[in-house]
Structure formats: C-alpha cells, structure tokens
Amino acid sequence: MSNDGPTPLERFVQGIIPENPVLRQVLGICPTLAVTNTMEGAMTMTGAVLFVLACANVLISLIRGMLKPHLRILVFTLTIAAFVTVADRLLAAFMYDMSKQLGPYIPLIIVNCIIIARCEICAAKQGVWTAFSDAVGQSLGFGLALGCIATVREVLGFGTWFGKWLGWHVIPASIPTDVWSPWVIMVLPPGAFLTLGLLLGATNWMTARTKKA
Amino acid sequence: MKKQNYIADAWLVILLSLLFGGGLAGVQASLKPRIDANKLGDTLSQIPALVPGSTRGEKADAGEAVVYKALDAAGATTGWVIPASGQGFADRLELLIGLDATGGRITGLYVLDQKETPGLGDNITAKAWRDQYAGKATDKPIVVRKTKPEAPNEIQAITGATISSDSVTAIANAAVAKFRTDLAGGGIH
Numbered sequence: 001m002s003n004d005g006p007t008p009l010e011r012f013v014q015g016i017i018p019e020n021p022v023l024r025q026v027l028g029i030c031p032t033l034a035v036t037n038t039m040e041g042a043m044t045m046t047g048a049v050l051f052v053l054a055c056a057n058v059l060i061s062l063i064r065g066m067l068k069p070h071l072r073i074l075v076f077t078l079t080i081a082a083f084v085t086v087a088d089r090l091l092a093a094f095m096y097d098m099s100k101q102l103g104p105y106i107p108l109i110i111v112n113c114i115i116i117a118r119c120e121i122c123a124a125k126q127g128v129w130t131a132f133s134d135a136v137g138q139s140l141g142f143g144l145a146l147g148c149i150a151t152v153r154e155v156l157g158f159g160t161w162f163g164k165w166l167g168w169h170v171i172p173a174s175i176p177t178d179v180w181s182p183w184v185i186m187v188l189p190p191g192a193f194l195t196l197g198l199l200l201g202a203t204n205w206m207t208a209r210t211k212k213a
Numbered sequence: 214m215k216k217q218n219y220i221a222d223a224w225l226v227i228l229l230s231l232l233f234g235g236g237l238a239g240v241q242a243s244l245k246p247r248i249d250a251n252k253l254g255d256t257l258s259q260i261p262a263l264v265p266g267s268t269r270g271e272k273a274d275a276g277e278a279v280v281y282k283a284l285d286a287a288g289a290t291t292g293w294v295i296p297a298s299g300q301g302f303a304d305r306l307e308l309l310i311g312l313d314a315t316g317g318r319i320t321g322l323y324v325l326d327q328k329e330t331p332g333l334g335d336n337i338t339a340k341a342w343r344d345q346y347a348g349k350a351t352d353k354p355i356v357v358r359k360t361k362p363e364a365p366n367e368i369q370a371i372t373g374a375t376i377s378s379d380s381v382t383a384i385a386n387a388a389v390a391k392f393r394t395d396l397a398g399g400g401i402h
Contacts (some may be wrong), residue, residue, distance in 0.1 A: 032332060062224065066225050068222055068225070069224070070222075071222065071223060071225070071226055072225055075225060075226060075229060078226065078229055078230060078233060079229065079233070081233075082233035082236065082237060085237050085240075086236075086237065086240050087249070089240050089241060090244070092244070092248045092251065093244040093247040093248050093251070094247070096251035096252075096255070098250075099327075100255075101333060103328060104303070104328040104330075104331055104335070105331065105333070107328065113342065117363045158371075168341070189332070
C-alpha cells in the first residue's frame, strides 16, 4: 500500500509550488478573489482551509476502505460540510471580527474545489500520513498564493501590510496625497482579477522558461 | 444484475450523518456562550453609533424581550436599541435597531449577522444604505421602493438584492411595532 502513489514528503512539497492549488491547478478561485484585499483575511481563510482540509483528508483516509465508489462524493461532501461548520463556529467564538469580515466566505469553504479534489485524488487512495502531509502542503500552497495576491492588493490599496493586526505601514501615511494615494481599485473586486491574472501569467512564463532551459 | 439493498449500501453515509450531527450539536452547545458574549459586546459597542448622544448602553428590564437602553454620560436615557432577527435571502438576519427615547423615530440600524449573497445582498451592511433608516418616524411601517423614495417613510432597495432589502425592512417594522406596543404598555424600563 505504501508503494503506490507519491510519498508523504512528495505530496507535501508538490502542494506548495509544483502543484500549487491556485496557481497551477486553478482551483479555489472564489476565496482567492474574495478575501485577498487584506493579509488578515487571506491568512484567516488559509487557516480555516488548513483545518478543514487536514481534518477531512485524515478522516477520509481512515475510512477509505469502507467507501462505496458511487457514494464517495456524498461522503466527502458530508465530511467537509461538518468540518466547515466547526471552523465557522470556532471563528465566531474566538476571532469574531474576522468572522464578521469574512461573512459567508467561511461557510462557502464547503464548495471549495481544492478540498474535494484532495479527498478524491489523495485521501481516498492513500494512508493517513500521506493524506495529512498532502493537506498541509496544499494548504501552504493555497496560503502562499493568497498571501502573494493579498500583499499586492493591501500594499497598493491601503498602503499597509497586516494593517489591522500589526499596523505595518509599508507606504508611510505621511506621504502627501498628490505624490501617492491608495489605489481603491485594488481593494475592490477588479483588483483581485488583475492581480490573479498577472500572477498566473508570471507563473506560466516561469514554467515555460524552466522547460526551455 | 444483482438486486441492490440501498440502505445497506448507504450505512456509512447514515452513520456519518448521525455522528456529524451529534458532534456539531456538541460544538454549537459548547461555543454558544462565547459567541453570544461576542455578539453582546458588539451590540453594546454599536449603541453610541445607533443612538446619537449616547455614550454607553445596558440591558433594559423588558420582561421576556431583550432590549438595550442607551444612556448619555450623565446616565439619562437617550434612546433604545432593540435586537431583531428573521429570515433573509440566504440565512437568518440579525439586526440592531436604534430608537429615540420615546420610540417615535428610528435613529439607526446595524446588521449584527448575515450571510447574504456576496456583492449583492451583503450590501445591507453598507453604512450608506443602512443610514436610510435613520430619522424615519415609527408610526407608519417603512416601505421599500425600487426607485427613488418619494414619501418620508420610504427607502430605496439595493439593486439586485430586493429580497434582502425587503427582509431587513420587514424585520425592522415588526420589531419596532412590537417595541412600541411594549413601551406604551409600560413593560419596558
């Protein structure tokens, strides 16, 4: 059983860059676009996805021997929905402000394709450790992509980085507004599409260059 | 073809549903006090914005109903804040409605909890939209219009979110009417 499929370490490493869920698989685009106008939102979303994906992957891996092929998607969805509800309640209890800011996007993790894809691709076929390290790797890859987009959007849109938690002003607030003023468009949805598009383009460009070399 | 026994096939789904259902009930039961405390803190912190002239709030004595009294720095009652909830477009909406001391005029409206459609219905939380409720007299119910309001008791719906706009207004109208009856009946101190 341990000989088929990638090892835990391979799964972990592949999730971060080579099979990055957002930049390579282009999955989970809804939260990628929706919550990346601040680093706080992006990191809270990453944490919630890490929790849900790790729990769902481990549980699916444990019961993979009992799955009926035609009922497996139902079991995946049920499992994911249960853990998403737990994550939603935990955020409401311990991170109330973030829970309000993210609003419906936390319950919407249920339909995040990354999680059901990992359950199907990895957890339903491989052991618990592989499934767990796959979940952590994919979540870090998700967090990396969200962090990249959120960095661009928050710095250009607000002039801060982790403005609410750490209060870092990347662009000093004292700069006169006729020299530089925040780009409101980066805070709004178009900023997310622009940033994601450029980032995907850069990823593809780098892939093409690496292949040629 | 072999006859399938659907119940036997689905045993895992049924078992998981029961386990998850029980587990989630446990999570909800254990976290509810904390979530309610967060909401109470949020409610009290919104009172100065909902009732002009007030600096703090406290729970009023209103029998079964939950009502908050808004107080100014000297401790005099400047108005009331009533929590109200009801069905929105997607899920339950929880609102706070600020009223002046006589209950005759709405002074503000705040959305405590909502899961409306992102980009459309969730605009009910936008200050510019909520501010339409401030200053409305409470003797007539508020009416939602899709075009520019003409009568003083009308507000304009959010484009693409008529049901969310209607829900907020219906919840607010019902809560305000009930509060006015209670206040007139001397049930609130």
